[in-house]
Amino acid sequence: MNGDQLMDETQKREPLDVVVIGAGFAGLYMLHKLRALGMKAVVLEAAENVGGTWYWNRYPGARCDVESLEYSYSFDDALQQEWHWSERYATQPELLRYINHVADRFDLRRDIRFNTRVASAARDEQNNLWTLSSEGGETFTARYCISAVGCLSLPSLPAFKGRDSFAGRLYHTGLWPREGVDFTGLRVGVIGTGSSGVQVIPHIAQQAKHLHVFQRTPHYSVPAKNRPLDPGETARYKARYPEHREAARQSAIGIAGFPVPTQSALEVSAEERTEAYGMGWERGSTGYTRIYTDILKNEVANATASDFVKMRIQQVVRDPAVATRLTPRYMIGTKRLCLDTQYFETYNRENVVLVDVSEAPIDQITEHGIRTTAREYELDAIVMATGFDAITGALKGIDIRGSGGQSLAQKWEAGPRAYLGLMTSGFPNLFLITGPGSPSVLSNVVTSIEQHVEWIADCLAHLRQHGIARMDADLAAEDRWVQTVNEAANATLLPKGNSWYLGANVEGKPRVFMPYAGGVGNYRVVCDQVVIDGYRGFLLS
Numbered sequence: 082m083n084g085d086q087l088m089d090e091t092q093k094r095e096p097l098d099v100v101v102i103g104a105g106f107a108g109l110y111m112l113h114k115l116r117a118l119g120m121k122a123v124v125l126e127a128a129e130n131v132g133g134t135w136y137w138n139r140y141p142g143a144r145c146d147v148e149s150l151e152y153s154y155s156f157d158d159a160l161q162q163e164w165h166w167s168e169r170y171a172t173q174p175e176l177l178r179y180i181n182h183v184a185d186r187f188d189l190r191r192d193i194r195f196n197t198r199v200a201s202a203a204r205d206e207q208n209n210l211w212t213l214s215s216e217g218g219e220t221f222t223a224r225y226c227i228s229a230v231g232c233l234s235l236p237s238l239p240a241f242k243g244r245d246s247f248a249g250r251l252y253h254t255g256l257w258p259r260e261g262v263d264f265t266g267l268r269v270g271v272i273g274t275g276s277s278g279v280q281v282i283p284h285i286a287q288q289a290k291h292l293h294v295f296q297r298t299p300h301y302s303v304p305a306k307n308r309p310l311d312p313g314e315t316a317r318y319k320a321r322y323p324e325h326r327e328a329a330r331q332s333a334i335g336i337a338g339f340p341v342p343t344q345s346a347l348e349v350s351a352e353e354r355t356e357a358y359g360m361g362w363e364r365g366s367t368g369y370t371r372i373y374t375d376i377l378k379n380e381v382a383n384a385t386a387s388d389f390v391k392m393r394i395q396q397v398v399r400d401p402a403v404a405t406r407l408t409p410r411y412m413i414g415t416k417r418l419c420l421d422t423q424y425f426e427t428y429n430r431e432n433v434v435l436v437d438v439s440e441a442p443i444d445q446i447t448e449h450g451i452r453t454t455a456r457e458y459e460l461d462a463i464v465m466a467t468g469f470d471a472i473t474g475a476l477k478g479i480d481i482r483g484s485g486g487q488s489l490a491q492k493w494e495a496g497p498r499a500y501l502g503l504m505t506s507g508f509p510n511l512f513l514i515t516g517p518g519s520p521s522v523l524s525n526v527v528t529s530i531e532q533h534v535e536w537i538a539d540c541l542a543h544l545r546q547h548g549i550a551r552m553d554a555d556l557a558a559e560d561r562w563v564q565t566v567n568e569a570a571n572a573t574l575l576p577k578g579n580s581w582y583l584g585a586n587v588e589g590k591p592r593v594f595m596p597y598a599g600g601v602g603n604y605r606v607v608c609d610q611v612v613i614d615g616y617r618g619f620l621l622s
């Protein structure tokens with residue numbers, strides 16, 4: 082009998098303790114913690130292997146924008162000491178190797194069901210169980226269900242007319258073919274210039290015969306200044322790993338190495354600011370918007386940081402008309418800041434043309450390429466770097482039914498509501514790792530994942546110890562937390578950008594600022610205090 086058959090047999094006999102959805106960073110660590118608690122758990126994963134985001138986003142140039150030594154698990158000191166990161170910012174293949182290494186090192190695969198996409202999760206109130214069904218028709222029953230589906234896992238493909246009529250090949254950066262793509266000699270069009278576009282464009286430009294970039298919004302990007310990691314530097318960092326990790330946990334965005342601003346941009350001279358922004362630019366990190374306390378809080382302060390990047394774009398891009406089209410018009414940081422390698426420089430190449438689709442939008446995809454309202458562009462391949470239905474898309478894509486058959490998608494129709502981003506009222510025993518209303522995408526997500534996984538594991542141990550079978554979020558506590566999330570966002574400029582943080586990138590999605598902007602360290606204190614207060618705001622029975 083193989084592992085899968087064994088699991089099926091087990092399922093027939095008795096329910097599992099926990100079903101986890103997703104085998105990315107979150108699902109793997111959750112499984113490891115559940116095992117340590119002696120719980121019977123299964124992870125259901127749509128892909129054929131582990132990795133989550135780093136499994137799917139295999140496009141050329143895919144690379145993390147948090148430094149490798151920080152974007153990694155901290156829960157096991159031997160793991161963090163033994164793993165060798167080769168570059169300051171890890172590439173997708175290196176990250177995927179790391180995640181595979183973790184799966185093997187902790188022997189996690191035997192409890193993961195691959196090629197198993199969850200279609201529905203239904204609450205059986207009478208028996209206090211969750212039953213999950215896969216698209217393939219298998220069912221899994223457990224006391225607890227834990228979502229580890231990730232915040233950026235449902236690709237967003239704009240519904241361009243004629244998408245299926247294109248005779249060439251069409252790709253999405255978040256669903257990249259495993260075998261890779263050779264663009265040599267091809268005429269390629271890339272739609273989208275967010276983080277994925279900014280990374281993939283320089284790589285395709287080097288291969289393709291010709292590249293058209295279809296840009297709707299010019300975005301801010303700062304150079305990554307990526308480089309190989311020096312062994313001495315790595316050793317010194319690792320020698321102080323516990324301190325660095327603790328600093329990350331207490332920090333605003335889960336990264337120890339970011340500057341902690343102490344001054345307003347408006348209380349220093351213009352020369353001093355220019356020098357600070359120049360140093361930030363040379364440092365190469367998204368910490369650029371954290372140089373002063375008020376870059377993300379005050380429009381005048383923000384303009385000083387925005388203007389510096391605009392000036393750099395004008396300096397890098399040789400054709401002044403192209404430089405102007407590449408110059409952002411919104412406030413820096415109100416959409417996620419990109420980190421690039423040779424992005425703006427790519428527009429100095431002979432084989433690259435920037436097509437501004439803000440005024441003449443894409444009208445349709447044709448058999449031969451892309452037609453804007455101005456003209457048609459003939460292409461052999463189209464790459465959609467058009468992003469994701471972020472934070473809620475993957476969860477709403479599963480037919481989740483809570484108490485009384487209530488649908489999660491319906492409950493969240495006007496925007497997601499969750500207490501601490503961990504549970505949503507009316508869906509007992511369903512936990513959300515990095516759910517809406519938690520720092521998630523506004524942080525080094527691995528730091529945030531570890532905090533949630535550990536909080537949930539401690540919570541499950543507490544429930545078991547006290548003979549509590551059912552846990553739900555109290556609706557009043559949830560409402561208050563949603564208000565706190567709104568207040569935290571409104572204390573910043575973040576809601577003023579047309580960003581995916583707000584759902585603005587998906588047609589028809591409600592405009593609600595979804596992550597908690599109050600900071601990773603502050604959020605941790607709130608979560609810990611809730612526990613100290615006897616799981617305040619949760620209903621335990």
Ligand code: N01
Pocket residue numbers: 144145146147233239254272273274275276277278280295296297298417420438443466467468469522581586
């Ligand atoms: O997606 P995006 P992404 N017509 O939504 C354009 C993480 N990430 O995949 O801005 C024309 O940012 C859209 O235009 P506009 C990171 O958190 C991290 O790039 O809406 N254009 C935009 O330019 C990131 O923020 C890493 O006007 C259309 C682009 O498509 C998040 O994932 C790497 C369009 C989408 O940009 C998402 O990034 C990659 C249309 N109809 C991703 N629809 C790193 O760690 C959309 N667009 C480095």
